[in-house]
Structures are given as C-alpha cells and as structure tokens.
Amino acid sequence: MRIVQLANCYGATSGGLRTAVDTLGAGYAAAGHERILVVPGRQWQVWELGSGTTITVPGTAVGGGYRMILRTGSVERLLERLNPDVIEVSDKYTLTAVADWAARRGVGTVLFSHERLDAIVPARLPRTGSTPPARAAIRAWNQRVVSRFDTVVVTSAFAEGEFKGLGVRSMRRVTLGVDLDVFRPRDPALMRPEPGSSVRLAYAGRLSPEKNAGLAIATVRTLASAGHPVVLDVYGTGPALPELRRLAIHAPVRFHGHVADRDVLADCLAAADAVLAPCLVETFGLTVLEALACGTPVVAAAGGAAGELLGEDSGVIAPPTGVGMAAGVLDLIARPEAHRRAAAREQAERHPWSRAVAEMLEVHTAVATGRRRSKSLIAV
Numbered sequence: 001m002r003i004v005q006l007a008n009c010y011g012a013t014s015g016g017l018r019t020a021v022d023t024l025g026a027g028y029a030a031a032g033h034e035r036i037l038v039v040p041g042r043q044w045q046v047w048e049l050g051s052g053t054t055i056t057v058p059g060t061a062v063g064g065g066y067r068m069i070l071r072t073g074s075v076e077r078l079l080e081r082l083n084p085d086v087i088e089v090s091d092k093y094t095l096t097a098v099a100d101w102a103a104r105r106g107v108g109t110v111l112f113s114h115e116r117l118d119a120i121v122p123a124r125l126p127r128t129g130s131t132p133p134a135r136a137a138i139r140a141w142n143q144r145v146v147s148r149f150d151t152v153v154v155t156s157a158f159a160e161g162e163f164k165g166l167g168v169r170s171m172r173r174v175t176l177g178v179d180l181d182v183f184r185p186r187d188p189a190l191m192r193p194e195p196g197s198s199v200r201l202a203y204a205g206r207l208s209p210e211k212n213a214g215l216a217i218a219t220v221r222t223l224a225s226a227g228h229p230v231v232l233d234v235y236g237t238g239p240a241l242p243e244l245r246r247l248a249i250h251a252p253v254r255f256h257g258h259v260a261d262r263d264v265l266a267d268c269l270a271a272a273d274a275v276l277a278p279c280l281v282e283t284f285g286l287t288v289l290e291a292l293a294c295g296t297p298v299v300a301a302a303g304g305a306a307g308e309l310l311g312e313d314s315g316v317i318a319p320p321t322g323v324g325m326a327a328g329v330l331d332l333i334a335r336p337e338a339h340r341r342a343a344a345r346e347q348a349e350r351h352p353w354s355r356a357v358a359e360m361l362e363v364h365t366a367v368a369t370g371r372r373r374s375k376s377l378i379a380v
Contacts, residue, residue, distance in 0.1 A: 001368055002034040004082055006075065006098060007090040008059075009066040010039040015206050015236075016286040017114050020176055021090055026051035027357030028364075036082055038075060040067035064208075064239055070094050076101045085368040088112055088360075092145055099148035108367035111149040116162045117142060119281035119304075123210035142166060150367045153360070156305035159283035172363050177353030178289035182262050185295030185345055186270040198229040198252070199333055202272035202296075204265065204287045205279070207238030214240075215278035215301060217247045218322030223329060224252055230329075232276075235259045235268055270294035274332050277306040280320055285309060293348035295341035299328040309351075313343035 007021050021037065028035040035052030040059025047054055057074055059067035069075060075098060079087070086108035089095050092115070099109045118138045122129035143166050146152050151170040154160045160173060203216040213234065220232040231252045234244070236259075245255065259265040269275060275291035280303035288298050288306045292314055300306035301320035310317065313335070318328030332340065 001028075001085040001364060002036070002083065003028050003086055003088060003364055004036045004038060004079065004084040005088045005090065006038050006095050008040060008068045008093060008095055009062070009091075011065050011067070016176075016284065017090060019286055020112075020114070022051070023177070023179075023353050024357055024360055027353065028052070028361065031357065031361060033361070036084070038078065040069045042067075068094060072097045072101075079107075086110060086364045086371075088364070089149070090114055092117060092142075096145045096148060103148070106371050108364070108371040109149045109151075110363055110367055111146065111152045113152060113154050113159055113162070114283060116159060116281060116283055118162050120210050123212075123281050124208075139166075150370065151363055153363060155284040156308050158305035158308065172359070174356055174359045174363070175351055176284055176286060176289070177351045177356040178286070178293045178348055179262070180293055180349060180352060183266045183269070183290045183293035183348070185341060186267065198231045199223070199274075199329070200272045201230060201232045201329065202235065202269060202275045202291075203232065203278070204235040204259070204269065204275065204290075207234075207236050207240045207244060209240050210279070210281050211238070211240070212278045212280055212301070212320075213244055214247055215320060215322065215325060216276040217244060217251060217253055219276060219278075219299075219325040219329065220253060221251050222322040222326040226326070228330070233268065233272065235265060266290070266294055269296050272296050273337075274299055274329055276325065276329075277301065277304075278320070278325065279306065280304050282306050288315075289348055289351055292344040295345045297332050297340045297344045299325055299332060301325060309347070311343060311347040313340060314347040315344070 005021055005025055010018055025035045025037055029052045037054045039056055041056025043058055045056045057069055059069045062068050084107055087102055088110045090112045102109045121138055128134055146166055146168045151172060152168050153172050153174050155176055203213055205211050207213055220230055223230045234255045237257050269291045275296050275298045277285055277288050277298050277300040280301055282304035285306035288309045291298050298315035300317050302317050303320055307317040316328040316332050318324045
C-alpha cells in the first residue's frame with residue numbers, strides 16, 4: 001500500500017502527536033509499505049529517510065512554534081501526483097477537507113483523532129467554550145468531519161465518547177505504544193544515591209492551559225505545606241510557562257524546559273518516584289506509558305484517558321484537586337518501591353508499538369480494499 005499521512009501542528013515540540021505519527025509511519029515502512037508524510041513547513045521541501053518520504057508544504061505560523069496548512073489546494077494537487085491507496089489525517093481542522101477530494105477519486109481515508117474538541121475547546125476558552133451554543137457548534141463540526149471519512153480511529157474510551165450518537169461510519173480503537181528499549185528502568189540507587197532525600201515528582205508535557213500543569217504545582221504545594229519533603233521537576237515548554245512560574249513562586253518546583261533527547265527524558269522519568277498526569281482532556285497520554293516503561297508509577301487526575309493506562313498496582317487515579325492528587329502521591333509512595341516499579345514496567349509492556357502498527361495496518365488495509373471494491377462495482 002501507499003499510505004500518505006497528513007498532519008498539522010507537527011513541530012519540534014509537538015510531543016505525542018509527532019511521536020505517534022512518526023512511529024506508526026516508520027512501522028508502515030518497516031512492514032514493506034510505501035509511507036509518505038506531508039506536514040506544514042516554511043517552504044516546499046522533500047527528503048528521504050529510512051522511514052519513508054517526508055514532504056513539507058508551506059504553512060502559516062499559528063504560534064507556539066507550530067504551523068498549519070490552512071488551504072488544502074496545494075495538498076490536493078500533491079496527492080494527485082502521489083496517487084495514494086489510503087490517506088491518514090491527523091488533524092480535525094483544515095486538512096479534513098482532503099477527504100472530499102479522496103472520496104471523488106475513490107481513495108480511502110482514515111481520521112486519526114488525537115484530541116477531543118468538546119473537551120479541549122472549553123479548556124482553552126473557559127468563558128465561552130462550554131456554553132450551549134459552543135457545544136452545539138462543536139458537535140455540528142464533529143458530525144461534518146466524521147461523515148467525510150471511511151474510518152475514525154480513537155485511542156481510548158474517553159476519546160471515543162466525543163463521537164457518541166454521531167453515526168460514525170466505522171470506528172476503531174487503537175491503543176498507542178511505547179518504545180520499551182528507550183524508556184526502561186534505571187537503577188534507583190544510581191539515580192538518587194542519598195538516603196532520605198525528597199520525594200521526587202515529575203511532570204512532562206507541553207505547558208499549555210488545557211494540559212492543566214497548574215494542578216501538578218498545586219499538588220506539590222499541598223504536600224510541602226503538610227511537611228512532606230518533595231520536589232517537582234517540570235519538563236516541557238509552552239504558552240502557560242509564565243503563569244506556571246508565577247504559581248510556583250516559593251514552591252519546590254524546578255523548570256527544565258523542553259527535553260528533545262528521548263534518552264535524556266527517559267533518565268528524568270526513571271529518576272522520579274512518581275509522575276503526575278494532571279490533564280483532564282488527554283485522549284491518551286504517551287507520557288504516562290513512557291513513565292510506566294521507566295518503572296515509574298503515575299498519579300493521574302480522574303477525567304481524561306490517562307487512567308485507562310494504569311493497572312491496579314502501577315498507579316493511582318485521584319480526584320483532580322491539589323489535595324486529591326497529593327493523597328494519591330502519598331498512597332503510591334507508601335507501597336514497596338520495588339513492587340510499584342515492577343508493576344509499572346509490567347503494565348507498559350502490554351503496549352508495544354508493534355501492536356499499534358499492526359492494528360493500524362489492519363485499518364488501512366480494510367479501508368483501501370473497501371474503496372477498490374467500490375471502484376470495481378462502479379466500473380461494472
């Protein structure tokens with residue numbers, strides 16, 4: 001198959017979206033398929049990698065280091081030349097228009113839903129995003145989007161909830177994976193040799209309002225105020241950083257910025273006693289799996305999809321308040337360290353990337369085959 005992946009807001013700090021697109025694409029190529037990735041950039045550019053071809057199309061800067069392809073005419077002309085068997089779209093905004101082009105030409109389409117609009121819009125626009133007119137508009141937009149695609153892929157039960165009652169033509173739930181070689185346990189004695197040191201908590205992710213990193217700071221403040229020796233390491237950057245620095249004044253919080261090197265990030269996660277997952281709108285939570293793979297258990301705020309990744313002994317689902325999350329941390333660290341770290345790693349090992357790739361290829365094969373059959377019937 002020739003699989004073309006389309007993605008907006010794909011950049012150096014894109015986090016989970018970029019990791020998912022790149023890892024799945026590399027898996028398609030390794031399985032013998034032709035993989036082409038099309039993303040926004042400053043200018044037209046083409047380069048070949050072992051994982052396939054990457055093409056950048058001029059996109060508009062939209063802040064935060066991101067770009068978007070706002071008009072799809074250039075993409076559609078490119079697709080004419082690429083002649084794909086199936087198109088995988090990791091965007092729910094402008095690039096969804098490509099599905100209309102594909103339908104006219106009998107090309108299969110898969111929408112990969114990386115976020116819940118009905119959760120993320122209210123989080124970004126708290127005053128207007130949750131009003132009845134806004135929710136109605138979001139639902140109408142989602143209905144229009146999903147009606148264009150042959151299959152919609154979601155990564156969790158939480159993500160699937162957005163489309164309930166919309167009459168999606170075909171939906172598949174595909175759990176993403178984790179690199180079990182890069183993200184692996186380290187020797188805690190080597191990472192933190194001094195006995196009786198502070199409880200080390202970590203947050204890793206983009207620092208944007210909807211990620212709710214302020215809850216991680218509230219958690220550490222609650223613990224510190226109660227006399228618990230604790231420190232929070234924050235790995236990431238984003239538009240909420242100035243406000244988070246203000247919230248963290250006089251609190252035991254250290255900001256490290258974006259960590260691009262995956263091995264270094266794995267070291268950081270492995271050194272923590274627990275990783276905090278405060279986001280209430282997360283549709284998956286790759287950082288949760290990465291932490292678990294490092295043998296670090298997770299305290300996840302109840303509400304998003306992160307809790308779906310936790311086993312009974314590998315983490316805690318806590319109320320989304322500073323007090324609730326702090327109680328979850330204390331519950332977790334009261335368990336024997338060797339047991340909780342082993343349980344975390346065991347939970348992560350249930351989610352290798354190889355399984356996600358295989359399931360996505362099943363989706364693409366079914367969609368491409370269905371479109372070929374439709375073309376054959378029309379020809380007859």
